[in-house]
Amino acid sequence: MFSIGTLSNQTGVKVPTIRYYEQTGLLDAPERTEGNQRRYGKAELERLGFIRHARDLGFSIEAIAALIRLQNHPDRSCKEATDIAIAQLGYVRAKIERLQKLETELVRITDGCSGLGVTEDCYVLASLGNHGLCEADHDRETR
Amino acid sequence: MFSIGTLSNQTGVKVPTIRYYEQTGLLDAPERTEGNQRRYGKAELERLGFIRHARDLGFSIEAIAALIRLQNHPDRSCKEATDIAIAQLGYVRAKIERLQKLETELVRITDGCSGLGVTEDCYVLASLGNHGLCEADHDRETR
DNA sequence: TCTTGAACCTCTAGTGACTAGAGGAATTAT
DNA sequence: ATAATTCCTCTAGTCACTAGAGGTTCAAGA
Numbered sequence: 001m002f003s004i005g006t007l008s009n010q011t012g013v014k015v016p017t018i019r020y021y022e023q024t025g026l027l028d029a030p031e032r033t034e035g036n037q038r039r040y041g042k043a044e045l046e047r048l049g050f051i052r053h054a055r056d057l058g059f060s061i062e063a064i065a066a067l068i069r070l071q072n073h074p075d076r077s078c079k080e081a082t083d084i085a086i087a088q089l090g091y092v093r094a095k096i097e098r099l100q101k102l103e104t105e106l107v108r109i110t111d112g113c114s115g116l117g118v119t120e121d122c123y124v125l126a127s128l129g130n131h132g133l134c135e136a137d138h139d140r141e142t143r
Numbered sequence: 144m145f146s147i148g149t150l151s152n153q154t155g156v157k158v159p160t161i162r163y164y165e166q167t168g169l170l171d172a173p174e175r176t177e178g179n180q181r182r183y184g185k186a187e188l189e190r191l192g193f194i195r196h197a198r199d200l201g202f203s204i205e206a207i208a209a210l211i212r213l214q215n216h217p218d219r220s221c222k223e224a225t226d227i228a229i230a231q232l233g234y235v236r237a238k239i240e241r242l243q244k245l246e247t248e249l250v251r252i253t254d255g256c257s258g259l260g261v262t263e264d265c266y267v268l269a270s271l272g273n274h275g276l277c278e279a280d281h282d283r284e285t286r
Numbered sequence: 287t288c289t290t291g292a293a294c295c296t297c298t299a300g301t302g303a304c305t306a307g308a309g310g311a312a313t314t315a316t
Numbered sequence: 317a318t319a320a321t322t323c324c325t326c327t328a329g330t331c332a333c334t335a336g337a338g339g340t341t342c343a344a345g346a
Contacts, residue, residue: 003313005322015323020304035312037323050272057245057271061303071268078265082256085267089249092242099239102200106232113225122221124228125214128200129193146342148293158294163333178341180294204332 001031001039011048018048026051026065059088144174144182154191161191169194169208202231 008015021027027047031039047068054064063084070081112123151158164170170190174182190211197207206227213224256266 003323014305016305017303019324024303033312033323035323036325037312046272054271055303057249058242067268067271070265078256078267081265081267082253085249085253085256089246089253092246092249096239096242096246099201099235099242103232103235103239106200106228106235110225110228110232113221113228116221122213122224124221124224125210128197128210129189146293157334159334160332162295167332176341178294179296180341198332 001041004038004040007040007045007048010045011052013048013052021048021051024061026061026068057088058092059084063088144184147181147183150183150188150191153188154195156191156195164191164194167204169204169211200231201235202227206231 002010004015004018007013008018013021018027022029027044030044033039050068050071051064054067055061059067066084067081070076109124109127112127145153147158147161150156151161156164161170165172170187173184173187176182193211193214194207197210198204202210209227210224213219252267252270255270
């Protein structure tokens with residue numbers, strides 16, 4: 001049994017974040033010492049590792065909660081877990097595509113400007129003010 | 144002179160968002176009617192178009208505020224505006240790179256799973272639980 | 287001119303996933 | 317025994333909005 005600080009060191013997840021995960025139900029409330037401090041074991045270490053890895057991959061807390069529910073029902077079809085991962089993949093791909101459009105336009109904007117003039121004639125500012133200068137549409141980056 | 148709703152229609156920026164921009168200082172407080180309703184002119188329309196375009200490109204409110212300050216001092220060097228845009232480009236590129244790593248791993252994870260079995264043997268869940276299965280490091284996606 | 291209904295106003299609170307800080311208690315090391 | 321560190325809870329802040337309550341003003345038609 002180890003403290004929240006040790007768990008934090010083992011997993012790289014910050015202490016307040018661990019408490020936040022407990023609060024939101026991603027982690028079960030652990031045992032406590034007589035003095036009310038949290039004490040964790042191997043099971044929590046593994047689950048937090050799972051959560052951390054999924055977060056690193058950009059899964060939402062909500063999606064991770066769903067994955068954990070699936071883990072707790074090992075008889076359920078694997079398809080549901082795969083579906084969540086595939087949805088995440090689609091989300092990541094869509095985001096990449098959007099960002100690549102933004103990259104293209106930012107390159108265009110920054111290339112057009114020597115950086116030597118004064119703001120009055122600045123191509124960056126002109127481009128931002130005049131969407132008509134864009135070559136293509138770019139969707140809003142929803143983060 | 145036109146209302147906030149008209150401005151919203153012209154720019155595609157939602158009414159509450161326009162008020163939010165005013166509150167945060169991105170937009171100046173406009174004239175009001177006797178009945179306290181906002182009335183806008185061409186200048187505000189243009190500035191909001193500028194803001195919208197910059198937001199679409201992923202610039203932060205803070206960065207946009209800086210760009211607007213530069214616009215208001217046309218004698219300042221264009222370099223500052225270009226620097227902001229270049230920083231944004233770097234940010235976008237870093238994000239793309241991270242997301243591509245995530246994409247690779249998500250493909251690996253989802254390809255490894257037939258979707259036919261039960262969760263107990265699910266490769267998706269196993270992969271998420273065991274970071275050691277990853278081929279490469281992937282940084283946390285900071286959004 | 288009056289009425290109706292749409293659009294407007296302010297204010298507060300909620301979103302996601304944390305992070306920061308206050309003020310105090312428990313644990314660990316010396 | 318004492319000092320340093322870690323832990324506890326609770327509240328509030330972050331970013332860029334979005335939603336809703338409860339009330340007021342405006343514009344168009346009768």
